[in-house]
Amino acid sequence: MTEQAIPATEQGRPDAGSGADRKARHGAAAAGKPATIYDVAHAAGVSHQTVSRYLKGFEGIRPETRAKVERALAELDYRPNLTARSLTTGRSRRIGALTHDIDKYGPSKILGAASAAARDAGYVLDVVTLDTTDTASIREALAIIAEHDVEGILALSSTDEMTHAFEGIDFRVPALIAAEPDEPSRVQSQLATVGMPALVAHLAQLGHRRLIFLAGPHHWSAARNRTRALQVAAETQGLEVAAILEGDWSARSGHELIRDLPEVDATAIVSANDQMALGAVLALSERGLDVPGDVSVTGIDDLPDAAFYTPPLTTLRMDLSGRGRAAFAELLSRIDGSEAHEPEPVQSELIVRSSTGPAPR
Amino acid sequence: MTEQAIPATEQGRPDAGSGADRKARHGAAAAGKPATIYDVAHAAGVSHQTVSRYLKGFEGIRPETRAKVERALAELDYRPNLTARSLTTGRSRRIGALTHDIDKYGPSKILGAASAAARDAGYVLDVVTLDTTDTASIREALAIIAEHDVEGILALSSTDEMTHAFEGIDFRVPALIAAEPDEPSRVQSQLATVGMPALVAHLAQLGHRRLIFLAGPHHWSAARNRTRALQVAAETQGLEVAAILEGDWSARSGHELIRDLPEVDATAIVSANDQMALGAVLALSERGLDVPGDVSVTGIDDLPDAAFYTPPLTTLRMDLSGRGRAAFAELLSRIDGSEAHEPEPVQSELIVRSSTGPAPR
DNA sequence: GCTGGCGATGTTACCGGTAATATCTCGAAG
DNA sequence: CTTCGAGATATTACCGGTAACATCGCCAGC
Known part of the structure; x- marks a missing residue:
């Protein structure tokens, strides 16, 4: 399948003979270099444009032409060069x-x-x-x-x-x-309407009346979102928020916030994420307080590990994967101008484990 | 491919004035489109090649030409188009x-x-x-x-x-x-020579004689690496490995492995990562065993959260960031053919926390 | 039988850079 | 005063695709 196999078929040139090696490059795709559509075209005995048409899925190509192209494509193991394509398109x-x-x-x-x-x-x-x-x-x-x-x-x-x-x-x-889909909310936040109320109701039902909230850093919109949702839910259900302490999402910060508290004057700690809750649990046990015997603790997110904390953490499961997918889908629809189907509201679901229990007398 | 077709008019004409609109595109960079070097060249009154030379840092450009280019560059807020560049280079x-x-x-x-x-x-x-x-x-x-x-x-x-x-x-x-830098080892693995022996010595010193190892999935070379390192260290120091149980790195698998054990006939559990250790701790406490009172538990990695587990986890800190950097550096040196400076061996360091304690009588 | 139209395919231009080559300008040497 | 050479700059080719336009062959209609 080398070059000279194609005799004088060379297109418009009269001096067929000597011109044969002029473009040796497009002969048998040179050493290791990936094949281009020109190589394929040459091998198939068609123009590069025909190859391009084939690749685009153009219908009007005669079966025998199509077959030649397909054979050449397979033979040369052609792979499109995205860089070149992207330059024009x-x-x-x-x-x-x-x-x-x-x-x-x-x-x-x-x-x-x-x-x-x-x-x-x-x-x-x-x-x-x-x-x-x-x-x-x-x-x-x-x-x-x-x-x-x-x-x-x-x-x-x-x-x-x-x-x-x-x-x-x-x-x-x-x-x-890629914000939490509810912020700033056009529609009512699912976290605010369903998830957080469920969490607070769970605590209320266990007899808790006073809680401490470990908030995320205020410059994160997700953190503000969660804080607001908690405040509303607590107020609605008649629970008192004794304090809102701001951490940085890390277990370390949750630990420090609770460790440095003069006194823990609440029976429940609600954390804006699981990791701060983890730190809080440790700090409580260091203060000699039992979880959930003395203080109940909850998180948000439901990390895979949260089910295996000691004790396993009661938390709100957030669908982060859905959030990632939704964000990409939204972006994609904006790119190609297609209509963005309304993103399904991300669900948050209360997962009750053993870090919450009845409020002490 | 004959190119004599060029209208011949364009080339040498000196009529600078009227030619200005010939390529209107290159005038005031059309609506929103990023400026190209042609736009810049036009604005500066030089050829695009001069602009290209400037961008490459070519020395031999006259100061006044250089100034014109710089001004045009700034004015048009030029940003190179990586796609086009990459096509040629x-x-x-x-x-x-x-x-x-x-x-x-x-x-x-x-x-x-x-x-x-x-x-x-x-x-x-x-x-x-x-x-x-x-x-x-x-x-x-x-x-x-x-x-x-x-x-x-x-x-x-x-x-x-x-x-x-x-x-x-x-x-x-x-x-x-990007494997652990020691596998398959040309040089002796730092984990095998320093980290793991230190971990085992720590346990031996506390009086432990029998341990269970929670291994990572065998198809991961890092898992095999860690298992081997433990086996060697244990044998060297005269500790008995009662069992090697294979998990999948997850806390869940660590939990299941220990939960399903007929009996825990060891005083220490060494886990190939922190998360399986977390699951193991929970399973132990569910079996009524105290950590570290009855059984000591160790991990590997030192996740940021590991210091806040209950109890805080004794573990081997692995420098994962270093590993990522080293992998990239190695790749980069292979790309540009430069000499790969020998990667600094990744350190593993024993971090003693409260999940390990004296072996029970 | 000439011509218009259309389907299939070929040719040229272009995307925005870089590389290679050509041209221009000037000062120094002959 | 030429000529030469080197530095500075301009022109052209090329990377690998796609888009637009051109051409070719064939059949139908008049």
Whole structure:
């Protein structure tokens, strides 16, 4: 299948003889280099455009032509060069993903789900991590992403800095922050209407009347969302919020907040995530308080590990994977202009385990 | 391919004035479209090649020309188009990253570190996740990555399937699996020579003589590595390994393995990671056994949360970030052919907390 | 039998860069 | 005063695709 096998069929050139080696490159695809559509076209004895048409699924190709192309394609193990394609079409099939705390469960879970959804849609995620949370470093990361010619931008952590960095930038491509789907809420938050009330009701039913809330960092919209939901639910159901303490999502911060409390004047601690709850449980036991004997503790998220904490944690299960998928789907619909089917509201479900029990006398 | 067809008019004409609109596109960068070097060249009144030279840092440009280019560059807020550049240079500044379990702490931590290292080197990571561990799906993911024209490929989980999928494929670019740096070991594993012996010595010193090992899944090279290290250390120090039970890294598996044990005939449980240790602790307490009063438990990794388990977990801290950075550095050196400076051996350090204590009588 | 129309395919232009080559300008040497 | 050479800059080709346009062959209609 080498070059000279195609005799004088060379298209429009009169001097068929000597011209044969002029484009030796397109003969038997040179050493190791991936085959191009020109190689395929040459091997099939058609024009590159015919190959391109075939690849696009164009119907009007005669069966015998089609067969030749298919054979050449298979023989040369052709793989399209996305770079070249993207240069003309502007479609790079790449999405920029922006995140810090990728080693934290939430963002990485969302990332994983978004990435899987992306792969199914033929996209890959260009991940750029942030060292710090300041707006400047976010802007820099955005610049890197922009150079890489992505079709959309997805931010995986919804902090104020992120929101701020996104404002006033002309991305030229769709960009969105994968926030909890309810914030800021157009529709009523499912967490606020169902999940959190259920959690609070659970505590109320156990006789608790006073609780301490461990909040997430205030610059995260998800944290504010959860705090607000708790406040509303507690008020509605007549529970008193003795204190709202702000942590940073980490177990360490949950531990420190409870450890440094002058006194634990509540029978329940509600934490904005599971990890702070984990730290709180440890701090309580260090203070000689039993969970759930003296104090009940709850989390939010339902990490896979939360079922195996000692004691297993009562928590609100949040569908983070769904959030990642939904975020990607939303972005995708904005990219190709298709109608975004209303995202199914993310469910939060109360999971009762042994970290909650009857309030002590 | 004959090119004499060129209208001949364009070339040498000196009529600078009227030609201005010939390429109106390159005038005031059309609506929203990013500026190209042609736009910049036009604005600066030089050729696009001069702009390209400037961008490459070429020295021999006259100061006044340089100034014009700089001004135009700033004015148009020029950003290079990586896609176009990569088409000619073949350098896409992209690395394909392959992973499953991205929501697990280990892989995501490694990914985060690799991504940060990549960003510092001007690269981004194209992340493709895997649903399953089978070779076929890995191959498919590799095909996706290959189309996206990456300069190197990094696999973040070192399972046998991954190794197998990598064999016999001509990637045309460097590819490596981010294994624990010691496996298969050219140099002696630091875990085997320092970390694990220290852990075992710690237990021996507390009077333990019999232990149960919770191993990771055997198809992970890291799991085999850890198992072997434990066996050697135990034998060397005269401790008996009562059983080796294989889990899947998850807390759930650790819990099940210990829960289903007919009897716990050992005074210590050594787990191949922290999460299985977490599950083991819960199972022990459900069996009425106190940690560390009746049984001591240790992990490996030192997850951020491990210090806040109840009780806080004695573990071997592994430098996963270092591993991610090292993997990327190694890949990068293979890409640009530079000499790979010998990777610093990843340290493992014994962290003693309260999940270990004196062996009971 | 000429011509219009259409289906199938080929040719050229273009995307935005970089590499290779050509041209232009000037100062120094002959 | 030429000529030469080197530095500075401009022109052209090319990367591998897609889009737009051109061409070719064949059949139907007048």
